[in-house]
Amino acid sequence: xxxxxxxxxxxxxxxxxxxxxxxxxxxxxxxxxxxxxxxxxxxxxxxxxxxxxxxxxxxxxxxxxxxxxxxxxxxxxxxxxxxxxxxxxxxxxxxxxxxxxxxxxxxxxxxxxxxxxxxxxxxxxxxxxxxxxxxxxxxxxxxxxxxxxxxxxxxxxxxxxxxxxxxxxxxxxxxxxxxxxxxxxxxxxxxxxxxxxxxxxxxxxxxxxxxxxxxxxxxxxxxxxxxxxxxxxxxxxxxxxxxxxxxxxxxxxxxxxxxxxxxxxxxxxxxxxxxxxxxxxxxxxxxxxxxxxxxxxxxxxxxxxxxxxxxxxxxxxxxxxxxxxxxxxxxxxxxx
Amino acid sequence: xxxxxxxxxxxxxxxxxxxxxxxxxxxxxxxxxxxxxxxxxxxxxxxxxxxxxxxxxxxxxxxxxxxxxxxxxxxxxxxxxxxxxxxxxxxxxxxxxxxxxxxxxxxxxxxxxxxxxxxxxxxxxxxxxxxxxxxxxxxxxxxxxxxxxxxxxxxxxxxxxxxxxxxxxxxxxxxxxxxxxxxxxxxxxxxxxxxxxxxxxxxxxxxxxxxxxxxxxxxxxxxxxxxxxxxxxxxxxxxxxxxxxxxxxxxxxxxxxxxxxxxxxxxxxxxxxx
Amino acid sequence: xxxxxxxxxxxxxxxxxxxxxxxxxxxxxxxxxxxxxxxxxxxxxxxxxxxxxxxxxxxxxxxxxxxxxxxxxxxxxxxxxxxxxxxxxxxxxxxxxxxxxxxxxxxxxxxxxxxxxxxxxxxxxxxxxxxxxxxxxxxxxxxxxxxxxxxxxxxxxxxxxxxxxxxxxxxxxxxxxxxxxxxxxxxxxxxxxxxxxxxxxxxxxxxxxxxxxxxxxxxxxxxxxxxxxxxxxxxxxxxxxxxxxxxxxxxxxxxxxxxxxxxxxxxxxxxxxxxxxxxxxxxxxxxxxxxxxxxxxxxxxxxxxxxxxxxxxxxxxxxxxxxxxxxxxxxxxxxxxxxxxxxxxxxxxxxxxxxxxxxx
Numbered sequence: 001x002x003x004x005x006x007x008x009x010x011x012x013x014x015x016x017x018x019x020x021x022x023x024x025x026x027x028x029x030x031x032x033x034x035x036x037x038x039x040x041x042x043x044x045x046x047x048x049x050x051x052x053x054x055x056x057x058x059x060x061x062x063x064x065x066x067x068x069x070x071x072x073x074x075x076x077x078x079x080x081x082x083x084x085x086x087x088x089x090x091x092x093x094x095x096x097x098x099x100x101x102x103x104x105x106x107x108x109x110x111x112x113x114x115x116x117x118x119x120x121x122x123x124x125x126x127x128x129x130x131x132x133x134x135x136x137x138x139x140x141x142x143x144x145x146x147x148x149x150x151x152x153x154x155x156x157x158x159x160x161x162x163x164x165x166x167x168x169x170x171x172x173x174x175x176x177x178x179x180x181x182x183x184x185x186x187x188x189x190x191x192x193x194x195x196x197x198x199x200x201x202x203x204x205x206x207x208x209x210x211x212x213x214x215x216x217x218x219x220x221x222x223x224x225x226x227x228x229x230x231x232x233x234x235x236x237x238x239x240x241x242x243x244x245x246x247x248x249x250x251x252x253x254x255x256x257x258x259x260x261x262x263x264x265x266x267x268x269x270x271x272x273x274x275x276x277x278x279x280x281x282x283x284x285x286x287x288x289x290x291x292x293x294x295x296x297x298x299x300x301x302x303x304x305x306x307x308x309x310x311x312x313x314x315x316x317x318x319x320x321x322x323x324x325x326x327x328x329x330x331x332x333x334x335x336x
Numbered sequence: 337x338x339x340x341x342x343x344x345x346x347x348x349x350x351x352x353x354x355x356x357x358x359x360x361x362x363x364x365x366x367x368x369x370x371x372x373x374x375x376x377x378x379x380x381x382x383x384x385x386x387x388x389x390x391x392x393x394x395x396x397x398x399x400x401x402x403x404x405x406x407x408x409x410x411x412x413x414x415x416x417x418x419x420x421x422x423x424x425x426x427x428x429x430x431x432x433x434x435x436x437x438x439x440x441x442x443x444x445x446x447x448x449x450x451x452x453x454x455x456x457x458x459x460x461x462x463x464x465x466x467x468x469x470x471x472x473x474x475x476x477x478x479x480x481x482x483x484x485x486x487x488x489x490x491x492x493x494x495x496x497x498x499x500x501x502x503x504x505x506x507x508x509x510x511x512x513x514x515x516x517x518x519x520x521x522x523x524x525x526x527x528x529x530x531x532x533x534x535x536x537x538x539x540x541x542x543x544x545x546x547x548x549x550x551x552x553x554x555x556x557x558x559x560x561x562x563x564x565x566x567x568x569x570x571x572x573x574x575x576x577x578x579x580x581x582x583x584x585x586x587x588x589x590x591x592x593x594x595x596x597x598x599x600x601x602x603x604x605x606x607x608x609x610x
Numbered sequence: 611x612x613x614x615x616x617x618x619x620x621x622x623x624x625x626x627x628x629x630x631x632x633x634x635x636x637x638x639x640x641x642x643x644x645x646x647x648x649x650x651x652x653x654x655x656x657x658x659x660x661x662x663x664x665x666x667x668x669x670x671x672x673x674x675x676x677x678x679x680x681x682x683x684x685x686x687x688x689x690x691x692x693x694x695x696x697x698x699x700x701x702x703x704x705x706x707x708x709x710x711x712x713x714x715x716x717x718x719x720x721x722x723x724x725x726x727x728x729x730x731x732x733x734x735x736x737x738x739x740x741x742x743x744x745x746x747x748x749x750x751x752x753x754x755x756x757x758x759x760x761x762x763x764x765x766x767x768x769x770x771x772x773x774x775x776x777x778x779x780x781x782x783x784x785x786x787x788x789x790x791x792x793x794x795x796x797x798x799x800x801x802x803x804x805x806x807x808x809x810x811x812x813x814x815x816x817x818x819x820x821x822x823x824x825x826x827x828x829x830x831x832x833x834x835x836x837x838x839x840x841x842x843x844x845x846x847x848x849x850x851x852x853x854x855x856x857x858x859x860x861x862x863x864x865x866x867x868x869x870x871x872x873x874x875x876x877x878x879x880x881x882x883x884x885x886x887x888x889x890x891x892x893x894x895x896x897x898x899x900x901x902x903x904x905x906x907x908x909x910x911x912x913x914x915x916x917x918x919x920x921x922x923x924x925x926x927x928x929x930x931x932x933x934x935x936x937x938x939x940x941x942x943x944x945x946x947x948x949x950x951x952x953x954x955x956x957x958x959x960x961x962x963x964x965x966x967x968x969x970x
Contacts, residue, residue: 151787162730176814388865436854
């Protein structure tokens with residue numbers, strides 16, 4: 001595949017433009033919704049907070065929502081890119097490999113057993129569940145010389161997701177309490193989340209980003225295949241372990257805050273590869289920015305699709321994602 | 337005997353033309369080997385002959401009838417094809433595999449006739465697989481596995497057998513074993529064999545009729561002794577080579593010249609008679 | 611077959627097989643004795659399990675008393691409990707298990723991947739979207755009557771969509787799997803929304819359906835499913851040779867003279883009919899379609915004609931066991947049987963994946 005942007009100067013320029021566009025999207029996300037606010041209201045909400053409804057909505061609802069969408073989108077996209085490099089499977093992503101479903105199961109089980117733990121802790125529980133199923137996928141993908149064929153990995157992800165969602169439904173049935181309190185979370189959305197949920201996982205997501213970007217060079221080598229990487233002198237086990245840990249924090253953190261939001265981890269890395277090629281030095285930052293843009297924009301769109309009610313953004317990304325997924329599955333080497 | 341011919345045949349993958357307006361008749365009762373460089377279209381041509389690929393234009397004719405418009409089972413009773421590197425389902429036994437070769441003769445009522453049983457037994461016998469009939473295919477060596485697949489195509493009871501690189505992934509011993517088997521089958525049962533081979537020297541040894549594919553068509557065809565010379569190797573493979581008679585069978589033996597080793601080194605070696 | 615003039619020849623076609631040929635008609639068949647033996651043993655296990663299972667519950671009935679009930683004797687109370695409550699449920703379990711197993715066997719043979727199954731490649735998810743939508747939109751009122759129809763239509767629609775999206779000069783098994791997985795992921799997002807959109811009381815109903823359960827089965831349900839299962843299994847048996855040919859790979863199947871794309875479409879439709887009808891009555895029971903065909907292949911090998919009936923019996927047994935566990939493990943609370951099939955199924959899948967990797 002020939003990258004669309006074939007010179008470093010283009011790549012920098014488009015990246016900067018994308019960041020600017022993200023800023024525009026986030027501003028729009030704060031301004032528009034069931035009620036629209038002007039830029040001046042937005043400014044005064046921070047510079048001259050007067051406790052009015054408008055200012056309260058902006059500060060406690062709109063701004064957290066835009067920030068969460070940006071961080072979650074970026075984290076999911078980067079996690080997807082890492083998983084694809086790690087498994088050499090173009091369809092690898094947090095949602096398809098059961099990470100989301102695992103987080104849901106953990107939360108439901110915890111609520112059923114101990115009652116609702118409060119927002120801060122619920123984030124942690126979901127985080128642990130996501131980590132657990134990501135670890136399961138990693139364990140399936142590592143070890144052995146060749147690893148399972150991509151299609152079998154993909155089926156493994158589907159199996160983990162089916163397992164987790166069967167048990168989730170089962171546990172929910174046995175516990176009305178859990179049913180009532182957790183259902184809202186089982187559909188991916190960035191609406192109605194508190195900023196505290198984001199701040200609880202932000203440090204870890206930040207560490208995940210740093211680890212991912214630091215892995216760019218080793219991932220470029222690993223992308224050529226484990227045997228080649230080993231003969232080039234790479235300690236592949238260490239690289240894979242760190243990359244897997246980064247996936248767990250990024251995807252787990254994102255799912256913990258926003259619930260299962262699918263397909264960003266597939267769609268964005270593919271767009272980014274089309275733009276800048278396979279070099280992870282460029283790929284990962286592009287994934288982060290484009291992922292943020294996609295989720296912020298999709299969240300904005302979800303408010304207007306079925307006015308006055310909102311479509312959960314997870315459904316919207318799934319609907320955007322399917323044509324993409326089909327395209328990848330139909331194309332080239334992978335489909336033959 | 338069946339007559340397999342290609343007439344004005346053009347083959348393409350998407351927009352890329354692989355074979356352009358080719359006419360070709362498979363010699364009956366003989367062994368025909370297709371050779372050519374990687375990507376020359378020899379395997380594509382073989383696949384089209386076995387109706388695994390639809391022509392862009394032209395047709396493949398079996399006994400004068402276009403195989404694209406003939407019932408699939410009718411074709412399968414006259415023409416068997418073994419693709420490259422087939423994979424057997426996990427746990428299937430040799431006998432179960434070979435029995436599949438009778439598929440074109442079976443129907444809902446007629447599931448296992450005496451003819452089926454005879455053909456399977458004969459195929460196992462001809463390939464020397466009778467003692468291994470109850471073994472799972474997964475547990476066999478590479479050469480045995482390939483013989484099991486060949487037995488399946490033999491059980492199909494066709495006058496013509498097409499094979500795409502039947503010796504890939506086999507070591508030298510097993511390559512010879514498989515080619516000897518096919519040679520014997522042709523000699524004893526008169527079956528027409530068409531195959532793609534990569535090894536030029538083995539192709540020359542076992543082929544009655546050699547077909548060199550190049551530039552979307554046939555560059556040359558004929559008995560190996562008649563057509564194989566340094567010029568053919570240069571034009572088909574873009575390689576300088578020296579052709580000598582095979583010391584065992586007198587068929588052409590191709591000695592490729594090296595770009596890296598200099599001429600003086602070659603002179604120093606024992607001179608070969610051309 | 612169908613003729614009295616059968617001649618059984620016990621000879622050289624391998625000790626495992628007996629050829630049956632009619633002297634008058636051009637009819638013949640090959641009997642796999644190992645498969646017959648496996649089927650007999652499994653059928654016996656199922657009968658024992660039925661006797662045992664029919665006796666367990668809040669009222670315990672000794673298996674011998676159950677036998678008496680079957681013979682038309684025994685106490686009236688026992689008769690009522692067994693015939694009215696337990697037996698319909700047992701029968702439905704058997705049918706559901708057999709249908710899902712047969713559907714899984716077809717999908718795995720067609721896709722040439724023992725890790726595939728109707729619930730992993732999107733067929734069940736189509737039924738789930740339709741079922742939860744119906745439950746959510748009608749407030750649960752119309753659901754009992756129309757749920758089976760909605761579910762089977764949903765399964766068919768999903769399968770059709772997968773087939774169309776995977777079509778590119780014919781469909782290949784790999785494209786079917788991948789498109790199916792992608793679509794099922796999107797469908798499950800829609801399913802969650804439907805569950806959440808329903809009022810809480812009805813959300814519970816949707817969740818029961820999603821997990822899969824034969825709770826509250828009645829004879830009417832058994833009679834609804836029976837023709838589907840019977841016809842589906844019979845048709846699958848007729849198509850057995852085609853599946854066996856497809857298992858060898860597309861090129862070889864075409865070389866053998868099979869009409870690949872047509873047969874693939876027919877097999878897909880058949881697997882949808884089997885899985886869709888089972889799911890319509892019992893909900894999203896997971897993993898039986900994965901496990902049962904695998905057990906069958908371990909018992910009798912991959913030849914489809916032998917593996918299919920054995921897989922159906924394994925599926926029935928598995929479902930029966932899962933429902934028994936669902937009724938009894940947390941007595942008096944009932945757990946949906948689907949929880950148990952998933953709990954066994956997922957580790958089983960991982961075992962399969964690891965085993966396949968260690969072999970070349």
